[in-house]
Amino acid sequence: MKKLLLFVVLLLITTAVFIFFTSEKYNLVCFGSNCFQVEIADNSLERSQGLMFRQKLDSDKGMLFIFENEGEYPFWMKNTLIPLDIIWINGDKEVVFISENAQPCMEEFSCPSINPGKNARYVLEINGGISEKIGLNIGNKANFLVE
Numbered sequence: 001m002k003k004l005l006l007f008v009v010l011l012l013i014t015t016a017v018f019i020f021f022t023s024e025k026y027n028l029v030c031f032g033s034n035c036f037q038v039e040i041a042d043n044s045l046e047r048s049q050g051l052m053f054r055q056k057l058d059s060d061k062g063m064l065f066i067f068e069n070e071g072e073y074p075f076w077m078k079n080t081l082i083p084l085d086i087i088w089i090n091g092d093k094e095v096v097f098i099s100e101n102a103q104p105c106m107e108e109f110s111c112p113s114i115n116p117g118k119n120a121r122y123v124l125e126i127n128g129g130i131s132e133k134i135g136l137n138i139g140n141k142a143n144f145l146v147e
Contacts (some may be wrong), residue, residue, distance in 0.1 A: 017146075030139075031095075031136055041065045062126040073120055084125045084128050085142070087131065093142045
């Protein structure tokens with residue numbers, strides 16, 4: 001009986017460990033029914049790297065930049081290989097600015113910054129052209145499901 005109980009306990013522990021280490025965490029940003037699985041960039045190193053050197057990005061994927069405080073956060077496309085829509089979102093999770101189809105820039109020193117002149121707490125990067133395709137507008141609300 002003790003061996004059976006030990007076997008059941010070990011089986012439960014092994015199953016729990018397997019589920020913990022093999023389950024993926026999904027971070028989602030949604031606008032209505034249009035959701036994007038996002039990577040999180042919430043520190044300086046991750047924010048400075050962003051989506052640089054990525055050769056492709058699935059249409060339902062993106063990167064969410066999270067800042068500690070609301071403020072003006074200019075972005076640029078240096079070493080970015082694919083066009084992106086860059087969406088600035090304030091602390092109330094309301095879209096305040098959209099830069100559609102920002103183009104890649106491989107110049108060493110002359111990549112222009114995109115500055116919305118609006119305060120934001122979050123910036124979402126998705127494939128270029130998707131904002132228009134889903135009808136995203138200034139004032140739309142985002143829903144975050146972020147762990």
